[in-house]
Amino acid sequence: MSATLPVVDHTLADTTSPESDAGTRQRVLQLVAGSGPVSAAELAAQLDLAPAGIRRHLGVLEATDQIAVHDGARSHQGRGRPARRYVVTSRGQAALSHRYSELAAQALRFLAETAGPEAVEGFAEQRVRDLEQRHTAAVEAAGDDLAARARILADGLTADGYAASVRPVPGASAIQLCQGHCPVQDVAHEFPQLCEAEARAFSRLLGVHVQRLATLAGGGHVCTTNIPMTVSIDHAPAHPVLSVEGHSA
Template sequence: MNATLPAVDHTSADTSSAPDPDAGTRQRVLQIIAAAGPVSAAQLAAQLDLAPAGIRRHLGVLEATDQIAVHDAANGPKGRGRPARRYVVTSRGQSALSHRYSELATQALRFLAETAGAQAVEDFAERRVRELEERHSGAVAAVGGDVAARVRVLADGLAADGYAASARPAPGGTAMQLCQGHCPVQDVAHEFPQLCEAEARAFSRLLGVHVQRLSTLAGGGHVCTTNIPISKAPHAPAHPVLSVEGHQA
């Protein structure tokens, strides 16, 4: 492989809203690997003018998140010594580099709404979150009826799914807030809030209580926040009732 790597557009990665100051550099690393992989750490360090320790740290994060993988050189030429590890982009990394999936999804939902009606969009949104429910229902149910514990388990599961989720007590101690710092359908949900509303209904079913959406990323909030009561009011209904605020910021 030619050791000369392509020039990188250092303005292509938008890090204005990224809480991680290294996110822009990792995006550039991912771009180089996609364009010129398999690429070694030494080549990347030279291209980006980074110290070996710094590039190894970025590669470690990208590998841990399954955005890159070590190239299988088992069928390559044999030589003396241990060959340098060379990296390629995985399918997940390719998705991270794409900026057109949300546009395509929005167009698809517009077509669905125009040809099959608004109820079809509602049905799609509900079917989408059913998979989320099935994925997390076992872990949530395993902790019993303690709502606060269920919220924490759900937050951990959503964090593992990539939602940057966390659970924290709300002021007053009678509720928990489930916060999501990342939403994979944020751009689409801006036009189709049915996706947010269906997700909130799924949370209500998983947790067994009324939930209330306080803010959404799609609606302009800096985080999706769902308020979940952990102690019942004196005359609370026996069955959970959903109230979703949807697009409030």
């Protein structure tokens, strides 16, 4: 009698060890930050995971309050229930980085108390000037193609830890630069000068006026910057328009 060989279920390959589980969940969290609101099916496709595997990871992240179902409009494809779409919570944002936000906030408070608010403004401007120096050459290489400039800037911001992407605006002559993560989110909530300086840097890099529509520091699930496509490239724009909704980040 021949022995019966065991059947290997390859759909469970991502559950082989606690270490691989943790690494996969971290990747899921990063994708939700960068692409959210995003569905389980979209995440499974990006990570090449079976539906059961992605649902298990989403369940753990949701149970630990690192992600949540988006309150906005849900995507409905075909019959059945609309797809649940996920975004990162504030706890999930904190889990994405090892920042020392309270120490940074204390340092800025001390700077404001001893040298005045102008010193905080100067620090914020110097911080984004460094950002501009890192990305100017790559952005300028795209020429006057504003969409290309925005995509290159998003790639650079992602490398800096901002989980950035560029998305079209249906029915409008505009695109949106979205940042799913902000390394200084908590500090920016107290010191909006950081956000305002960043928006000015985006205007200078892209050569157009930009408008902040939603921010992580203001309670949004993503920082969204509106970029109009009908404005000609101007490499010395005036101050960007800032949203009145909370602080920018």
